[in-house]
């Protein structure tokens with residue numbers, strides 16, 4: 001066995017061109033499978049991640065309030081409190097479309113939103129300074145606000161300096177009572193996730209001059225009850241609006257589900273393409289093996305005349321094929337991994353070679369090499385030594 | 393009396409060419425003992441190679457019994473034939489039949505490899521063999537780097553390496569000029585004097601005269617079998 005292994009290595013070394021051609025198919029097959037699968041996986045997980053960061057436990061509610069039929073924030077809160085077993089948290093969302101100013105500095109990228117005291121928990125953010133908006137702020141419409149780390153740093157230099165400073169929003173002065181912690185390295189920029197101001201929704205609704213609020217976010221206690229929660233909200237809203245077109249309830253987890261099924265579909269398609277490219281590689285190996293057996297019939301005849309048993313010849317060829325495909329596979333893995341990282345870096349994705357793609361493409365290529373190496377080797381080993389010797 | 397090394401009993405080898413039968417061996421009986429030096433001579437197409445293939449256990453007869461070292465080969469499987477070739481026969485071919493990608497040492501090692509001899513001993517014995525044919529220094533060379541005569545000596549070294557009972561040479565000088573032919577023949581003679589059994593197959597009567605016993609084939613039949621001096625007399 002060890003002997004056959006050495007013989008195979010020697011034979012591979014002494015026929016560099018032939019060996020290279022045999023391996024080339026496998027190299028291309030394995031590398032392309034790894035690149036393809038890993039890049040698509042990286043893209044998919046990027047999508048899933050950005051989706052998940054929106055909050056998979058959230059249900060977004062959007063209503064169109066008419067003067068005859070409308071839902072007030074108080075009604076929403078009543079409903080929410082009745083369904084406390086189902087819901088974890090709730091906040092109205094009131095967007096205020098205005099710039100944020102401090103002295104002569106102005107930031108127009110900052111998102112200004114009126115929220116409840118529960119929003120901090122919904123976003124799952126922590127505070128580096130000060131306190132959160134409180135229920136009493138909302139009831140008494142206190143002009144206070146919580147700002148993101150980026151806003152505090154840009155306008156005041158640091159979170160410590162920002163506390164108790166005022167910020168001008170839509171002509172009103174709001175006192176900064178809290179600053180949230182930095183989210184990640186990407187968040188500290190215009191329009192990033194640390195570029196925001198939260199006000200008590202009661203103040204925001206007054207500034208927006210709308211009597212009622214059209215957006216709410218609920219969070220649910222259990223992800224597997226997302227369906228039920230969505231239906232409860234819909235039922236409640238139908239009771240008020242009597243028209244399904246006046247409200248829209250979206251559970252993020254359900255959207256994640258459909259994203260996941262899309263990913264599964266794409267992955268299956270990819271698997272098919274990958275399989276085909278590996279098969280093509282295998283046919284290449286078989287082709288070369290066939291040619292090499294024909295070329296080497298005389299060699300086989302000589303070996304048999306000198307006393308090589310059928311099994312030994314078979315072993316020699318099969319091990320040769322296996323070693324060749326394994327070497328091709330390893331080169332393919334190295335190339336594919338390097339290319340994946342390069343392409344990932346170029347596309348701004350965090351692309352690492354998917355272990356399953358590496359494992360599967362490698363084992364499939366070796367299996368194909370073995371299989372397609374075996375058939376011609378069997379034929380060769382079965383040759384009559386005199387017929388084999390006579391061939392030129 | 394010692395049992396014969398080779399015993400052919402009424403051997404037939406028949407090839408079917410369309411509806412025509414070719415009897416390449418047509419009732420051959422032949423006994424060869426250890427230590428003999430036999431030349432099998434005959435015109436082209438007379439059936440020499442057929443006989444050599446049977447004696448060398450490369451092929452089995454259509455009919456008849458062939459005992460090699462007392463063992464009946466006619467019922468042997470492919471692998472059994474491979475083993476008996478490996479143990480008992482050293483081939484020297486007209487075309488040398490060395491493996492071009494292996495160096496001389498590796499070529500000479502091959503029969504020992506298939507005999508399952510461990511690497512170290514294999515190397516030593518192969519080196520000894522190469523030394524005998526005077527090519528020890530060149531063991532790293534590839535066959536293509538040698539002259540024809542040297543290549544044939546490597547193939548003799550390979551035939552000797554496994555210490556076979558019989559050295560079977562099919563037209564060993566067919567591809568060589570007269571001077572190197574002479575060398576090879578002298579070498580075979582010397583090997584015989586050292587006790588090796590040698591069968592040499594040739595179409596050339598002058599080469600047959602170098603042996604001790606001559607067997608002449610015609611149309612698949614033996615039509616002369618005797619001492620080399622008797623053969624010289626009828627030429």
Ligand SMILES: Nc1ncnc2c1ncn2[C@@H]1O[C@H](COP(=O)(O)OP(=O)(O)O)[C@@H](O)[C@H]1O
Nearest residue numbers: 407414416434435436437438439440441442443
């Ligand atoms: N494989 C074969 N198939 C058909 N006929 C063959 C085969 N091998 C040999 N023969 C025939 O058998 C006869 C003897 O051939 P061979 O033993 O090669 O003769 P030699 O070696 O003396 O020249 C020839 O007529 C040849 O054509």
Ligand SMILES: [Mg+2]
Nearest residue numbers: 437440441442
């Ligand atoms: Mg012949």
